[in-house]
Amino acid sequence: MPNPTAAMLVIGDEILSGRTRDANMHYLAGEFTKHGIDLKEARVVSDAPDAIVAALNALRAAYDYVVTSGGIGPTHDDITADCVARAFGVGIDVRDDARAILQAHYDRQGLELNAARLRMARIPDGAALIDNPVSAAPGFSIGNVHVMAGVPSVFQAMVASVLPTLTGGAPLLSQTLRVMRGEGDIAGPLGALAADFPDLSIGSYPFQRDGIFGANIVVRGADGARVDAAMTRLSGLFAE
Amino acid sequence: MPNPTAAMLVIGDEILSGRTRDANMHYLAGEFTKHGIDLKEARVVSDAPDAIVAALNALRAAYDYVVTSGGIGPTHDDITADCVARAFGVGIDVRDDARAILQAHYDRQGLELNAARLRMARIPDGAALIDNPVSAAPGFSIGNVHVMAGVPSVFQAMVASVLPTLTGGAPLLSQTLRVMRGEGDIAGPLGALAADFPDLSIGSYPFQRDGIFGANIVVRGADGARVDAAMTRLSGLFAE
Numbered sequence: 176m177p178n179p180t181a182a183m184l185v186i187g188d189e190i191l192s193g194r195t196r197d198a199n200m201h202y203l204a205g206e207f208t209k210h211g212i213d214l215k216e217a218r219v220v221s222d223a224p225d226a227i228v229a230a231l232n233a234l235r236a237a238y239d240y241v242v243t244s245g246g247i248g249p250t251h252d253d254i255t256a257d258c259v260a261r262a263f264g265v266g267i268d269v270r271d272d273a274r275a276i277l278q279a280h281y282d283r284q285g286l287e288l289n290a291a292r293l294r295m296a297r298i299p300d301g302a303a304l305i306d307n308p309v310s311a312a313p314g315f316s317i318g319n320v321h322v323m324a325g326v327p328s329v330f331q332a333m334v335a336s337v338l339p340t341l342t343g344g345a346p347l348l349s350q351t352l353r354v355m356r357g358e359g360d361i362a363g364p365l366g367a368l369a370a371d372f373p374d375l376s377i378g379s380y381p382f383q384r385d386g387i388f389g390a391n392i393v394v395r396g397a398d399g400a401r402v403d404a405a406m407t408r409l410s411g412l413f414a415e
Numbered sequence: 416m417p418n419p420t421a422a423m424l425v426i427g428d429e430i431l432s433g434r435t436r437d438a439n440m441h442y443l444a445g446e447f448t449k450h451g452i453d454l455k456e457a458r459v460v461s462d463a464p465d466a467i468v469a470a471l472n473a474l475r476a477a478y479d480y481v482v483t484s485g486g487i488g489p490t491h492d493d494i495t496a497d498c499v500a501r502a503f504g505v506g507i508d509v510r511d512d513a514r515a516i517l518q519a520h521y522d523r524q525g526l527e528l529n530a531a532r533l534r535m536a537r538i539p540d541g542a543a544l545i546d547n548p549v550s551a552a553p554g555f556s557i558g559n560v561h562v563m564a565g566v567p568s569v570f571q572a573m574v575a576s577v578l579p580t581l582t583g584g585a586p587l588l589s590q591t592l593r594v595m596r597g598e599g600d601i602a603g604p605l606g607a608l609a610a611d612f613p614d615l616s617i618g619s620y621p622f623q624r625d626g627i628f629g630a631n632i633v634v635r636g637a638d639g640a641r642v643d644a645a646m647t648r649l650s651g652l653f654a655e
Contacts (some may be wrong), residue, residue, distance in 0.1 A: 188616065188618055189618060189620050189633070190440075190441075190444065190457075191444055191453075191454045191455065191456070191457065192444060192448050192454070192587070192589075192635070193441060193442075193443075193444030193445030193446075193447070193448050193454075194589075194620070194633060195620065196441040197440075197441075200430075200437075200459070201430075201433060201436040201437075202433075203433075204430070204431055204432060204433030205433030206433075207433070208432050208433050213431075214431045214432070214433075215431065215460075215461055215466070216431070216458065216459065216460055216461070216466070217430075217431065217458065217459040218456065218457065218458045218459075219440070219456065219457040219458075220455075220456055221455055221456070222618070226455070226456070248598050248602075248619070248621055249598050249599045249602040250598050250601070250602040250605055250606065250619040250630075251602065251605060251606035251609050251610075251617075251619075252609075252617070252618050252619060281599075286597070286599070286600075289599060289600075289603065290603060291598070291599050291600075291601075291602030291603050291606075292599035292602075294602070295599075309623070310623065310628070326621055326622065326623060328623060329623075347432070349432075349434075357526075358488050358489050358490050358531070359489045359521075359526070359529060359531050359532035359535075360526075360529075360531075361490070361531075362488075362489040362490040362491065362531030362532075362534070363529065363530060363531050365490055365491060366490065366491035366531075369491050369492075370491075376428065377491075377492070378428055378429060378462070378492050379488070379490040379491075379492060380429050380434070380435065381488055381566055382566065383549070383550065383566060383568060383569075388550070390490075393429070393434060395432070
């Protein structure tokens, strides 16, 4: 059975303007790989409702799981929850269980649950809350879409909450051989090897360091014996 | 006149598996912002021809410029050039000018221009070469699509080659105020300010450090006097 597929939608002008470098995509990619879920696509869109709704609908139709990050805070530019409700064609309002979580959190801090903070209790109809042990304001899951915060520490906590509830597949096994030769020298035999192991994914990732060209050759697959067999051939081909 | 729009397409399994953290999107976002080009969307897709062609056709129809990174090396998993040719419905073959560049480069190094390396001279019909001062193998531009290497040093050199040829707009001016208060405290007045300056983009980017919550409030716009006016109001609102 093939592994479940997933996509990520990063929401935020700050990534596209170059102000902030996204860290959540790389984190989610690693967690999904460990869990046997194939991240197939990621998109970054700006804080524009039409762009968010269109991307969300395209991705949730195409993949088993969708994770979003960003845009669920209390400020005027946090519009993700409303866009998700629109994409699913459902209503959205302050919900009692989300409000209770926020009320308890701000009571503990001696802060007022004002109108802005209460916006974070607005949850699309039919969604289930995602626990936020860092800063209380919950994410939520609706259909196959999991809506999480953009602040990396909160995003990571929410991934930890949701991941055990997702059906994973066989974790991809991966082995890497570092070859200190230019890709042009290794491409011929490597292509022949890839043709002999069509069940594996064999990638070549070139690098350049101090003027020396090399490549990391990564062999990935679900069957450990096949990965080992390819690595044995690989080592024979490119032994220094 | 609104600024030109752009999208980026990152091609590579290694990003989606979590093996490599993409650096090119953040770099391009910064360069485009300086140049007055609005990066509106970015996508990451795997080394799958259908996914690459579909994303490329969607993005080149929707935005003024598209930049791709990755998949133009000599190995079997480098399929970007073929996918670009397919997306544009044109042929692709080894081209003399590209072959001459590679021949000279490998002659200088005493290396053979073998079949694998010659793959890097395969250029879609009608494309213009992009100079690669780092490792010779050229990128190319076809229509509004600019195809660049994934290795960051080469990607950055190709961006430097192409950027002067793209029509830019008014560079966005941006000022930031750091406020050491939770977003819930500042959201109300900030929303009112944003409503009073609809011509500006006013974003709030929360952070958490050592348990303290704060936010960077970023005001962006093409008109410096308006940005100054909003910043003056902002400083008055949130003076510590």
